[in-house]
Amino acid sequence: MDPVFFPANLLLSLAIFSLGVMGVLWHRNALSVFMSIELMLNAGNLALISFAQRFGDSAGAGLVLFVMTVAAAEAGVGLAIFIRLYRQRSTVELDKADELQG
Amino acid sequence: MKLISLQYAFYAFLATMAILSAAYVAFSRKTVYAVLALVVTMLSLAGIFLLIQSPFAALIQVFVYAGAILVLFLYVIMLLNPRQTDVTIRSMVEHRGPMLVVAGVLTASFFFLTAKWLITVYGADEFQFKEFSLIEVASRLLSDYLLPFELTSILLLMAIIGAVLIAKRN
Amino acid sequence: MTVSWPTIEWTWAPLVLLALTAVGIVMADLFMRAPRPALWMQLGLLGLLAAGTAVVLKIPDGVSAFNQAVRYDGLGRLGVLVILAGGCLIVLISHRPVRRDELPAAEYFALLLLVVLGLATLSISFELMAIFLSVEMVSVGVYILAGLRRGDTRGSEAAMKYFVLAAFSAGFLVLGFAFLYGGAEGSTLLGRIALAVHRPSTPFTVGCVLAGFALALTGFAFKLTLVPFHLYAADVFDGAPTPVAAVLAALSKAAGLIALIHLLSPLRIVSNETMQSALTQDFTGLLWIFAALSIVVGNAVALVQRRIKRMLAYSTIAHSGYLLIGVLVFLDNTVRMAEVETAILVYLIAYVLMNVGAFGVAAALGPAGEGEIEHYAGLARRSPALALAMTVALLSLTGIPATAGFVGKLTLFARAVEAGHIALVVLAVLGSAVSAYYYLRIVVYMYMRESSTETVGADTDAAPLELGHKIGLILSTAATVLFGVFPQTLLFLLKIL
Numbered sequence: 190m191d192p193v194f195f196p197a198n199l200l201l202s203l204a205i206f207s208l209g210v211m212g213v214l215w216h217r218n219a220l221s222v223f224m225s226i227e228l229m230l231n232a233g234n235l236a237l238i239s240f241a242q243r244f245g246d247s248a249g250a251g252l253v254l255f256v257m258t259v260a261a262a263e264a265g266v267g268l269a270i271f272i273r274l275y276r277q278r279s280t281v282e283l284d285k286a287d288e289l290q291g
Numbered sequence: 292m293k294l295i296s297l298q299y300a301f302y303a304f305l306a307t308m309a310i311l312s313a314a315y316v317a318f319s320r321k322t323v324y325a326v327l328a329l330v331v332t333m334l335s336l337a338g339i340f341l342l343i344q345s346p347f348a349a350l351i352q353v354f355v356y357a358g359a360i361l362v363l364f365l366y367v368i369m370l371l372n373p374r375q376t377d378v379t380i381r382s383m384v385e386h387r388g389p390m391l392v393v394a395g396v397l398t399a400s401f402f403f404l405t406a407k408w409l410i411t412v413y414g415a416d417e418f419q420f421k422e423f424s425l426i427e428v429a430s431r432l433l434s435d436y437l438l439p440f441e442l443t444s445i446l447l448l449m450a451i452i453g454a455v456l457i458a459k460r461n
Numbered sequence: 462m463t464v465s466w467p468t469i470e471w472t473w474a475p476l477v478l479l480a481l482t483a484v485g486i487v488m489a490d491l492f493m494r495a496p497r498p499a500l501w502m503q504l505g506l507l508g509l510l511a512a513g514t515a516v517v518l519k520i521p522d523g524v525s526a527f528n529q530a531v532r533y534d535g536l537g538r539l540g541v542l543v544i545l546a547g548g549c550l551i552v553l554i555s556h557r558p559v560r561r562d563e564l565p566a567a568e569y570f571a572l573l574l575l576v577v578l579g580l581a582t583l584s585i586s587f588e589l590m591a592i593f594l595s596v597e598m599v600s601v602g603v604y605i606l607a608g609l610r611r612g613d614t615r616g617s618e619a620a621m622k623y624f625v626l627a628a629f630s631a632g633f634l635v636l637g638f639a640f641l642y643g644g645a646e647g648s649t650l651l652g653r654i655a656l657a658v659h660r661p662s663t664p665f666t667v668g669c670v671l672a673g674f675a676l677a678l679t680g681f682a683f684k685l686t687l688v689p690f691h692l693y694a695a696d697v698f699d700g701a702p703t704p705v706a707a708v709l710a711a712l713s714k715a716a717g718l719i720a721l722i723h724l725l726s727p728l729r730i731v732s733n734e735t736m737q738s739a740l741t742q743d744f745t746g747l748l749w750i751f752a753a754l755s756i757v758v759g760n761a762v763a764l765v766q767r768r769i770k771r772m773l774a775y776s777t778i779a780h781s782g783y784l785l786i787g788v789l790v791f792l793d794n795t796v797r798m799a800e801v802e803t804a805i806l807v808y809l810i811a812y813v814l815m816n817v818g819a820f821g822v823a824a825a826l827g828p829a830g831e832g833e834i835e836h837y838a839g840l841a842r843r844s845p846a847l848a849l850a851m852t853v854a855l856l857s858l859t860g861i862p863a864t865a866g867f868v869g870k871l872t873l874f875a876r877a878v879e880a881g882h883i884a885l886v887v888l889a890v891l892g893s894a895v896s897a898y899y900y901l902r903i904v905v906y907m908y909m910r911e912s913s914t915e916t917v918g919a920d921t922d923a924a925p926l927e928l929g930h931k932i933g934l935i936l937s938t939a940a941t942v943l944f945g946v947f948p949q950t951l952l953f954l955l956k957i958l
Contacts, residue, residue: 212317229632236639244647248431262450439590453605
């Protein structure tokens, strides 16, 4: 509707992205890290759709769809890995995932 | 006139909600609350998508993201004991102090530089947000973006095989 | 609104063949009573070879499709062939690990093929979304493959580390690509981005392109394990099944590098327009720092590694630094494009061959061969053929004359000197000299140390090596020596293919 939403959206996207990056570095918990990564992807989506609407590209929503597909695929496999690691850890009684020397 | 100022107020509300909930996700240690905050971020973003005339993006944001992906998150957290989800990544944690400082400074400076540049360079230009019909989006997806579209199908196939393989017990 | 359907073309063929083979393997597995690893391996090889044949015979140089979204340019087309050939070798050297660790063979080979498909698409994509999705296909495939071993916490841990960092870098890629998309005023085609760089319409789009390239480069730095984004590499290599580590070390570097070159190709200086050359100079500086850091840190940290796969991980980090010199030369217009591309391809081929060789031997030796370097003591006596293959691979990684690695380094560094990157070349040569210590240490262990009691573990897996595994090692070793002694054969191959 209003052109001013466009630069505002870019700023918002940058803010959310920066929060996401900081969250990734802040958290020790893999699940929280992954949620911060979702923030980064969302910031990317916001920037994508804002640019698409600004320059009148009809494929914008489609691009967002691609990013979401990737996020869904990652979440599916990532959370499966997480469950498996948790299972092994609770049976092997490893209190931290640190078998590989850092 | 009145409608426009209402839109501004709505936008300001959504943006504030998005930033606050994103900050909660980024810095809170309570995983379950963080997922709920993430839902708030995503719904706020969906609202903003609506404001810039992109209802389809808003719709899939609600359905796919807030609806499917985050439910998966919640499910996993509930499945595992929330207190025991503390799986750490040691090699990252080891370098955490300096990495956090460096990355924080870099991210902050990146943010401020870009914000400053946006404000100085971006003049008020005249354009109208235009709403595209679903048909237009779909026809672009199946012509110009056919390759990435097909790649998503393979990606999802891999994810299905992978999730089953990894999560199944012997 | 009319939809223009793209016509079915040969450009699809390699990708479709790979996908069909992978799906076919998974489907056929449902109807098998007993696991048939050898059959799935042969099918996988068949698919890869068919795809390669389609490229060689039916896709001429420079063909493009999908409205310029895909282009088989010189680098990309030969890059696909290198990746398919490397894929064949890795399928072959998977034979022993798949049988020994009882990996689910059908799914393993299917996912491996789909990862190769992602890598092949990556090296011919000229469109941001296709690049992004193929990068993600590779990441998702690799972290599934890394965590495939049953009851193995190290594998799961490696999978999780790779997953977190791959997703993190995907975040950078998405925002970077969004800004590039904005800079090109609503197009994801690299051609349009080049236009935005060469004939910028507003300062706003210039800034978008700049921010986009910076973020995308960060994302790629993770994939190419450039210092300081390399922290995960050693852990992932050490924990993942060895052939999967080989995919990460060799193929994913090759495809990632080609994609990075395509992505940065708008920055290649065509004339001394102030805007573009200033932009390029900024990026040259950034790439220079990445390259120098990777060479120094990779070589230095590799010196102190005690486990073979961790050592190889740091060695690939150093090699990423050398490869980045190729990107720097590419951005410079003082060297002819065809010459740079040949130099990069020669290096990549050598790099893939020697890495497959080294990881292949480690995979053949089983848990001991994948562990401590000390376990290699006296290998020459126990299995002289494997020791010989390992020696050739390590000499080639060092860059000793008469190996492919030497030819690769020589051509690449010669172009770099031509383009005036002398300081970086000096650093790279010094790095190679240092690397001789940690590579040749293993050769010394194999030939000059007696095996102590601890190394007995290496013998427990002394069942005769599977034929496929043997063929893979023989091919990679023979090619390393052949291309090293007669570099003309390699140039001839590049010309006729």
